[in-house]
Amino acid sequence: MSDPSPPLIIAVDGPAASGKGTLSRRLAAYYGLAYLDTGMLYRGVGWVMLSRQLDPRRVDDAEAAARAFSLDDIADADIRTPDVGRAASQVAVQPPVRAALLTYQRRFAAAPPNGLRGAVLDGRDIGTVVCPDAPVKLYVTADTEVRAHRRWSELMARDARSLSFENVLEDIRRRDARDAGREEAPMRPAADAVIIDTTTLDPDEVFARALREIDRRLPS
Numbered sequence: 001m002s003d004p005s006p007p008l009i010i011a012v013d014g015p016a017a018s019g020k021g022t023l024s025r026r027l028a029a030y031y032g033l034a035y036l037d038t039g040m041l042y043r044g045v046g047w048v049m050l051s052r053q054l055d056p057r058r059v060d061d062a063e064a065a066a067r068a069f070s071l072d073d074i075a076d077a078d079i080r081t082p083d084v085g086r087a088a089s090q091v092a093v094q095p096p097v098r099a100a101l102l103t104y105q106r107r108f109a110a111a112p113p114n115g116l117r118g119a120v121l122d123g124r125d126i127g128t129v130v131c132p133d134a135p136v137k138l139y140v141t142a143d144t145e146v147r148a149h150r151r152w153s154e155l156m157a158r159d160a161r162s163l164s165f166e167n168v169l170e171d172i173r174r175r176d177a178r179d180a181g182r183e184e185a186p187m188r189p190a191a192d193a194v195i196i197d198t199t200t201l202d203p204d205e206v207f208a209r210a211l212r213e214i215d216r217r218l219p220s
């Protein structure tokens with residue numbers, strides 16, 4: 001009897017608000033794959049730290065929070081705020097936090113839920129660390145100001161009226177610098193990733209571009 005084929009993994013990485021989630025959800029639906037937003041795990045740990053009034057930069061506390069983390073902890077939490085994004089990138093610098101969250105991500109990729117034949121994972125280090133053998137790796141990016149504008153519009157639509165565009169831009173710049181500059185699993189395209197610059201593309205165009213790249217790489 002031949003071995004069952006390994007799960008089909010599509011790795012999607014890139015900086016904040018580049019459109020990773022929008023593209024990944026669509027790819028997962030199209031190919032019938034599971035989807036994991038790995039940023040949600042880091043945001044979850046960041047949220048736990050803030051909700052306990054702990055400093056996200058304290059490595060012992062952050063490691064303990066990551067080890068004990070369960071998705072149930074954030075069932076009713078708003079993790080999509082700039083404060084939680086900042087805390088997420090502060091806990092994400094710490095190697096023991098990354099190690100604790102890596103296990104969950106690798107398991108998800110190795111055995112996608114509901115018997116699905118594979119998964120799309122999005123984050124910062126999927127193609128480089130979490131799933132280095134993924135047959136398809138995309139790195140989604142866009143100009144910083146365009147990304148900040150997208151995030152600002154999203155936050156405004158959710159009623160964060162007091163946020164200025166400049167604050168969101170500054171926040172994204174700092175988070176990008178922290179994510180790209182850290183020692184452990186820095187944000188960067190894998191050597192074999194396809195870079196998709198979404199600055200002037202709408203979501204349909206990004207999807208179409210990704211499909212072309214993926215179909216070229218998948219065994220027919």
Ligand SMILES: Nc1ncnc2c1ncn2[C@@H]1O[C@H](COP(=O)(O)OP(=O)(O)O)[C@@H](O)[C@H]1O
Nearest residue numbers: 016017018019020021022150154198201202203
């Ligand atoms: N190609 C695009 N053009 C314009 N807006 C986009 C595009 N892709 C995503 N968006 C919007 O930008 C915001 C951030 O997208 P999202 O997919 O959440 O990014 P990420 O997962 O990289 O943080 C969302 O409001 C989304 O609707």
Ligand SMILES: Nc1ccn([C@@H]2O[C@H](COP(=O)(O)OP(=O)(O)O)[C@@H](O)[C@H]2O)c(=O)n1
Nearest residue numbers: 015016017038039042088089092123124125
């Ligand atoms: N695989 C991942 C995913 C997220 N992260 C961290 O988690 C933060 C929040 O990730 P996110 O994907 O929710 O961020 P957005 O792109 O949605 O703004 C990032 O800024 C990173 O610091 C990471 O280090 N590695």
